Amino acid sequence: DIQMTQSPASLSASLEEIVTITCQASQDIGNWLAWYQQKPGKSPQLLIYDATSLADGVPSRFSGSRSGTQYSLKISRLQVEDIGSYYCQQAHSNPNTFGAGTKLELK
Amino acid sequence: EVQLVESGGGLVQPGRSMKLSCAASGFTFSNYGMAWVRQAPTKGLEWVATISYDGSSTYYRDSVKGRFTISRDNAKSTLYLQMNSLRSEDTATYYCTRFTSLYLGVMDAWGQGASVTVSS
Numbered sequence: 001d002i003q004m005t006q007s008p009a010s011l012s013a014s015l016e017e018i019v020t021i022t023c024q025a026s027q028d029i030g031n032w033l034a035w036y037q038q039k040p041g042k043s044p045q046l047l048i049y050d051a052t053s054l055a056d057g058v059p060s061r062f063s064g065s066r067s068g069t070q071y072s073l074k075i076s077r078l079q080v081e082d083i084g085s086y087y088c089q090q091a092h093s094n095p096n097t098f099g100a101g102t103k104l105e106l107k
Numbered sequence: 108e109v110q111l112v113e114s115g116g117g118l119v120q121p122g123r124s125m126k127l128s129c130a131a132s133g134f135t136f137s138n139y140g141m142a143w144v145r146q147a148p149t150k151g152l153e154w155v156a157t158i159s160y161d162g163s164s165t166y167y168r169d170s171v172k173g174r175f176t177i178s179r180d181n182a183k184s185t186l187y188l189q190m191n192s193l194r195s196e197d198t199a200t201y202y203c204t205r206f207t208s209l210y211l212g213v214m215d216a217w218g219q220g221a222s223v224t225v226s227s
Contacts, residue, residue: 032210034212043219043220044202049207050213087151090212092212094157094166094212095169096142096157
């Protein structure tokens with residue numbers, strides 16, 4: 001199975017701050033990487049697919065990037081509504097493994 | 108508007124069975140692969156099972172193989188998860204999800220979740 005190592009596990013940041021979350025795949029998955037946001041008490045929502053493509057309706061302050069088997073999610077200016085947990089997921093092969101998640105809180 | 112509505116969750120004793128349903132609306136259900144993803148209390152997301160758009164192919168995580176069965180009824184736009192021989196470690200919220208049309212494995216719609224508690 002492909003392992004997705006996500007970091008950090010938790011993150012405290014201030015409003016308007018730049019936030020970066022990373023995921024390391026245990027093998028080559030190409031661009032088969034998605035990011036999801038889960039707000040407290042809600043279902044997850046797709047943020048980014050194909051490593052860098054924004055899902056419909058997602059604000060442009062979110063962006064995804066890839067360097068080899070390392071993937072990053074960047075929030076350019078943190079807003080209150082961005083608080084929650086974030087998960088990466090590889091869609092390259094079954095089982096479609098998720099990272100352990102990053103809990104993002106306001107400082 | 109795409110909607111996925113799960114039902115059938117609740118409290119069940121270890122070793123017993125439970126069947127979850129997911130009613131889909133707002134899109135042509137028969138055109139999309141679907142999956143179940145679960146989340147244990149205070150834990151992360153865990154993929155459980157996948158079914159192709161026509162039901163001809165299914166995939167399971169190792170820990171549920173032989174116990175869980177994913178199926179679909181395209182005429183009723185409904186996805187199912189039959190769970191047998193339930194264990195305490197199956198306790199979780201189960202989400203019905205839809206795969207994107209182009210990127211299989213990427214989930215672009217999620218239900219509100221069905222809570223399953225396995226306990227005596």
